[in-house]
Amino acid sequence: PTATSVPGPVPTVIPTPTEYQTVGEAGHRTLWVTFGLMVLSSGIFALLSWNVPTSKRLFHVITTLITIVASLSYFAMATGHATTYNCSTVWDHHKHVPDTSHQVCRQVFWGRYVDWALTTPLLLLDLCLLAGVDGAHTLMAIVADVIMVLSGLFAALGEEGKTAQKWGWYTIGCISYLFVIWHVALHGGRTVSAKGRGVSRLFTGLGLFTLLLWTAYPIVWGVADGARKTSVDTEIMIYTILDFLAKPVFGFWLLLSHRAMPETNIDLSGYWSHGLATEG
Ligand code: RET
Numbered sequence: 001p002t003a004t005s006v007p008g009p010v011p012t013v014i015p016t017p018t019e020y021q022t023v024g025e026a027g028h029r030t031l032w033v034t035f036g037l038m039v040l041s042s043g044i045f046a047l048l049s050w051n052v053p054t055s056k057r058l059f060h061v062i063t064t065l066i067t068i069v070a071s072l073s074y075f076a077m078a079t080g081h082a083t084t085y086n087c088s089t090v091w092d093h094h095k096h097v098p099d100t101s102h103q104v105c106r107q108v109f110w111g112r113y114v115d116w117a118l119t120t121p122l123l124l125l126d127l128c129l130l131a132g133v134d135g136a137h138t139l140m141a142i143v144a145d146v147i148m149v150l151s152g153l154f155a156a157l158g159e160e161g162k163t164a165q166k167w168g169w170y171t172i173g174c175i176s177y178l179f180v181i182w183h184v185a186l187h188g189g190r191t192v193s194a195k196g197r198g199v200s201r202l203f204t205g206l207g208l209f210t211l212l213l214w215t216a217y218p219i220v221w222g223v224a225d226g227a228r229k230t231s232v233d234t235e236i237m238i239y240t241i242l243d244f245l246a247k248p249v250f251g252f253w254l255l256l257s258h259r260a261m262p263e264t265n266i267d268l269s270g271y272w273s274h275g276l277a278t279e280g
Helices: 025-048 058-078 111-131 135-157 163-195 197-226 232-260
Strands: 018-021 084-092 100-108
Touching: 025 058, 025 232, 058 111, 058 232, 084 135, 111 135, 111 163, 111 197, 111 232, 135 163, 135 197, 163 197, 197 232
Parallel strands: 018 100
Antiparallel strands: 084 100
């Protein structure tokens, strides 16, 4: 008897190809340059408080802290820290052969969200102190703001195929952002008029500047991190421009105006008891 081997199907393991969307040379350099700019701004802000008595340095302290935190965050990102990959499977549909899939792994710099979670509350604190918003309303705006940033972090790490994990968190973040705007614009607009025309105009200017810039973040997020329509380098460059305007430029505008306008001095009397008399 002769043994015949029947050729069967050859088992094959097709390795899933992986496409990495990662930081390149230009993005890497941009992170280092932004780190330098944030350090430089922190130094200048600290110097601006030189002749200011300690009791009147609150705006200086808050504003300097904002760029110091940004410096740390950019240092981490430039050295390749505070980052991870969000991978997902993408199906490629074919007409005559079975569909195949490949992996796409996009670099997510979660360090940004740590930065934003610390600095955006401080930026709001600057605006609220300028307008004379009381402690309770400031706290509510800050809590909504932290929820907004954390939602963005969860969305960024959400799985591609799971719409709720990604765009659900994004939606929660956007709703929180509306709360922030509502609190700061409504209460700030109400209280700032007591501080006179100069402060009102400054608050309106800084507030609108902030509103425009901040609104760009969720748009950029949606296109770059959400839909992955830009390269990681392009994303880094856009965020750098926004961060530079939202932190150093905002800071210079605030501190130089504060220096020129004594009416901007902070008065914390009644900060936590505002409204008690009328609310009973
Ligand atoms: C996310 C995604 C979720 C929805 C919203 C967002 C808003 C982010 C903002 C960030 C502001 C950052 C600033 C940094 C300073 O340098 C988290 C992108 C609404 C408003 C001002």
